[in-house]
Amino acid sequence: MTYEKSITAFEEAYRVIPGGVDSPVRAFKGVEGTPPFIQRGEGGYIYDIDGNCYIDFVQSWGPLIFGHCDVEIENAVIEAVKKGLSFGAPTLSETALASEIVSLFDTIDKVRFVSSGTEAVMSAIRLARGFTRRDTIVKFAGCYHGHSDSLLVQAGSGLATFGTPSSPGVPADLTQHTLLATYNDISIVEQCFIDAKGEIACVIIEPIAGNMGLVPASEAFLQSLRKICDEHGALLIFDEVMSGFRASLKGSQGISSVVPDMMTWGKVIGAGMPVGAFGARAEIMAYLSPEGPVYQAGTLSGNPVAMAAGLASLQKLKANPDIFATLEKRAKRLMEGFQKAADALDIPMVTEVRGSMFGLFFSATPVTNFTQAQQNDTKRFAKFHKGMLDRGVYLACSSYEAGFISTATTDEMIEKAIEMATETLKEIKN
Numbered sequence: 217m218t219y220e221k222s223i224t225a226f227e228e229a230y231r232v233i234p235g236g237v238d239s240p241v242r243a244f245k246g247v248e249g250t251p252p253f254i255q256r257g258e259g260g261y262i263y264d265i266d267g268n269c270y271i272d273f274v275q276s277w278g279p280l281i282f283g284h285c286d287v288e289i290e291n292a293v294i295e296a297v298k299k300g301l302s303f304g305a306p307t308l309s310e311t312a313l314a315s316e317i318v319s320l321f322d323t324i325d326k327v328r329f330v331s332s333g334t335e336a337v338m339s340a341i342r343l344a345r346g347f348t349r350r351d352t353i354v355k356f357a358g359c360y361h362g363h364s365d366s367l368l369v370q371a372g373s374g375l376a377t378f379g380t381p382s383s384p385g386v387p388a389d390l391t392q393h394t395l396l397a398t399y400n401d402i403s404i405v406e407q408c409f410i411d412a413k414g415e416i417a418c419v420i421i422e423p424i425a426g427n428m429g430l431v432p433a434s435e436a437f438l439q440s441l442r443k444i445c446d447e448h449g450a451l452l453i454f455d456e457v458m459s460g461f462r463a464s465l466k467g468s469q470g471i472s473s474v475v476p477d478m479m480t481w482g483k484v485i486g487a488g489m490p491v492g493a494f495g496a497r498a499e500i501m502a503y504l505s506p507e508g509p510v511y512q513a514g515t516l517s518g519n520p521v522a523m524a525a526g527l528a529s530l531q532k533l534k535a536n537p538d539i540f541a542t543l544e545k546r547a548k549r550l551m552e553g554f555q556k557a558a559d560a561l562d563i564p565m566v567t568e569v570r571g572s573m574f575g576l577f578f579s580a581t582p583v584t585n586f587t588q589a590q591q592n593d594t595k596r597f598a599k600f601h602k603g604m605l606d607r608g609v610y611l612a613c614s615s616y617e618a619g620f621i622s623t624a625t626t627d628e629m630i631e632k633a634i635e636m637a638t639e640t641l642k643e644i645k646n
């Protein structure tokens with residue numbers, strides 16, 4: 217494969233856009249080579265400007281559960297576009313999409329739409345703080361909740377310690393209210409609740425973490441979180457921007473019995489358009505302006521074109537309840553194929569599947585938290601990624617990202633990807 221046009225395009229982008237990209241992971245810093253510039257997608261494939269074709273296991277980082285250019289979603293968007301791009305006034309499509317979401321969850325009475333996952337989580341945290349009249353929040357190392365200030369936190373010196381900013385530009389004063397705990401380890405959370413007794417507004421978690429590779433929380437851990445939040449009057453927030461309508465129709469709640477107080481969504485609910493949402497029971501949502509005192513707003517929130525895409529996508533998912541079983545079967549087949557190839561070559565690999573999400577680490581031991589994830593062989597992953605790309609398989613360009621199967625990812629594509637992985641693993645064995 218040649219990437220000549222993409223290489224030139226990247227250089228040109230570099231001149232006018234920092235790092236040549238509008239979101240850092242796209243720059244391929246975690247792997248070898250330059251990012252292909254994408255011209256178009258079709259079903260389970262994407263095509264770059266050099267004319268290369270790839271089986272797409274990124275799906276725009278999750279949103280495209282029906283693949284590229286799904287006809288029904290496309291038609292819904294076109295119909296909406298013809299009526300006008302935005303009004304900044306109420307439209308019926310917002311109520312329709314909100315109703316679809318609310319009808320799936322017993323404890324979610326109302327949702328508000330925003331334009332990104334970052335905004336959804338940022339607003340949910342503000343609401344949790346406003347509702348509980350407390351400032352401190354607990355998050356987990358390795359979970360990503362968008363790039364708002366109080367969530368850009370890394371571990372300080374101790375374990376259950378106050379977080380320090382993970383980026384210049386974030387005042388330490390803001391992250392002081394964010395406690396950092398260890399995924400799948402309730403003892404650290406317990407320590408947080410002792411250290412900050414009566415001050416913790418909420419615990420926020422990706423119940424199926426997809427931003428340190430795919431690392432699900434155990435059922436026992438989620439239950440312990442539920443219990444400790446109840447004991448201390450703190451809210452439990454499930455950030456399901458990635459896993460919502462991806463791991464199952466109900467996200468984590470299709471797999472686990474643990475019910476959160478608040479939820480956030482993004483990605484699939486916009487089907488590729490910029491949409492985020494957060495929801496909770498009526499009592500909590502009543503604190504949000506204009507009903508209540510917690511301010512939150514957005515000029516393009518509930519944008520009719522984005523709502524149309526999300527609505528078409530969610531209605532299709534609800535009308536075809538078998539989708540997730542089919543997707544999970546394919547994802548499992550893919551990971552079993554990779555695993556078998558790696559095992560045959562004595563290359564240490566662990567894999568994970570949740571619905572249409574999959575993940576792999578070049579690691580000899582299971583991964584249940586971020587520290588373990590960081591032990592993965594990133595150099596081997598970079599070589600694997602490059603080998604797969606050269607063979608027409610587009611995987612997420614970092615060993616800390618999940619992969620995605622869409623309904624347009626056929627069994628043939630899965631078999632082809634396994635064949636290419638087997639070749640690539642042989643090539644990179646040493």
Ligand SMILES: *Cc1c(COP(=O)(O)O)cnc(C)c1O
Nearest residue numbers: 332333334360361362455457458
């Ligand atoms: C992608 C993601 C976000 C941020 O969403 P954006 O739309 O990129 O702002 C937040 N939380 C989780 C779990 C995500 O996967």
